[in-house]
Amino acid sequence: MIAREELRKNRLFGEFSDAELDMVRVAADEGTYEDGRLIIAEGSPGERLYLIASGKCSVTTEISGAGTEEIRLLDEGDFFGEMSLIESAPVSASVYARGRCRLLWLERKAFDRLIAEDMPVANKLLRAIVLAFCERVRVTAAKIEGYYKMGKL
Amino acid sequence: MEERLEILARCELFSTLPRKGLEMVASRCVPGEAKKGANVVVEGKAADGLYVVVRGKVDYIKKVEEKRGLVLFRWGPGDVFALNAVMDGKEHYVSAVAATPVKFLKLAAADLRAVCAADPLYEHRILRQTLLIESNRLRQITVRLREFLAKIIK
Structure with a gap:
C-alpha cells in the first residue's frame, strides 16, 4: 500500500491527519511512467486525479499552426487531472512524463467518494485544490503579461 | 433584503447555499458603487473582500x-x-475597473470566513462553487495564453 508520507508530501494532503490519509491510501493506485510517455491526452475525458510522487511531468498544449508547446512543468508534490473531475469536462492539456516518474492516482469514483463521504475531509481537500487553482490562475495571468511583451519585441 | 437575496442566489458562488446560509451572506454584504472608469480593486494591492456585480459591467x-x-x-x-x-490571501493579480457605472455588493474576507466557519456545509458548497468558477476562469485565461503563444510563434 502507498505510504502515508508519500501522500503527505503532496500539496493536497499536507494538512491531513494519519486517519484521513488512510482513507486516501486505500482508494489510491500507483504506477511508474517512463520518459516521454503520454499520461493524459488533451480533449480526452478526464478520469483520474494524479499526484506526482517522484519525477517531473510536462503539461503541453496544441497551438494552432505551431505544434505542441509546454505550458507548465510539474514537480514532485504537484497534482493534475483535477479540473476534469470537478467540471466533468474534457482534459484541457496533455501531460507527459519528463524523465521517469512515479505517480499515484485516484479514479473519478474514488475521488467523488472521498468528497461525498466525510465533509471535513472533503473541505480540506477542496481548500487545497482551490489554493492550487488560485496559484495557477495567477501564474497563467503573469505569463500572458510576459508573452505580450515578447510578442511586441 | 429580499432583493439582495435574489441577487446572491443568482451569483454562482452562493447559488447552492441553503436559504439560511444565503441570509447570513446577505446580512454581511455591504452595497457599494463605482463610476465608469473607477478602480474597484487594484492589481498588486491586498484583498479585503470579494464583490458581486449587481448592475453594470x-x-x-x-x-x-x-x-x-x-x-x-x-x-x-x-x-x-x-x-x-x-x-x-494574496494581492490582486489584476485590477477591476468599472466599464460602466456599477453597483455591487461587497463581502469582506473576514465575513466570508465567518460564513464558512458557521457550518461545514456552507464551506463545502462555497468551495465547490469556487472550484467551478476558478476552473472556468483558468480555462479562459489558458485560451488567451494560447492565442499569445500562437502570435509569438508565427
Whole structure:
C-alpha cells in the first residue's frame, strides 16, 4: 500500500491527519511512467486525479499552426487531472512524463467518494485544490503579461 | 433584503447555499458603487473582500505595460470578482475597473470566513462553487495564453 508520507508530501494532503490519509491510501493506485510517455491526452475525458510522487511531468498544449508547446512543468508534490473531475469536462492539456516518474492516482469514483463521504475531509481537500487553482490562475495571468511583451519585441 | 437575496442566489458562488446560509451572506454584504472608469480593486494591492456585480459591467484588467492593460474578463450582474485573492490571501493579480457605472455588493474576507466557519456545509458548497468558477476562469485565461503563444510563434 502507498505510504502515508508519500501522500503527505503532496500539496493536497499536507494538512491531513494519519486517519484521513488512510482513507486516501486505500482508494489510491500507483504506477511508474517512463520518459516521454503520454499520461493524459488533451480533449480526452478526464478520469483520474494524479499526484506526482517522484519525477517531473510536462503539461503541453496544441497551438494552432505551431505544434505542441509546454505550458507548465510539474514537480514532485504537484497534482493534475483535477479540473476534469470537478467540471466533468474534457482534459484541457496533455501531460507527459519528463524523465521517469512515479505517480499515484485516484479514479473519478474514488475521488467523488472521498468528497461525498466525510465533509471535513472533503473541505480540506477542496481548500487545497482551490489554493492550487488560485496559484495557477495567477501564474497563467503573469505569463500572458510576459508573452505580450515578447510578442511586441 | 429580499432583493439582495435574489441577487446572491443568482451569483454562482452562493447559488447552492441553503436559504439560511444565503441570509447570513446577505446580512454581511455591504452595497457599494463605482463610476465608469473607477478602480474597484487594484492589481498588486491586498484583498479585503470579494464583490458581486449587481448592475453594470466590470473589466478585469492585467497590466502589461506602464499605461496599458489587457482585458482578461468582463463581468456583469451576478458575477463575482476578487475571489481568487480572497481565497489565497494574496494581492490582486489584476485590477477591476468599472466599464460602466456599477453597483455591487461587497463581502469582506473576514465575513466570508465567518460564513464558512458557521457550518461545514456552507464551506463545502462555497468551495465547490469556487472550484467551478476558478476552473472556468483558468480555462479562459489558458485560451488567451494560447492565442499569445500562437502570435509569438508565427
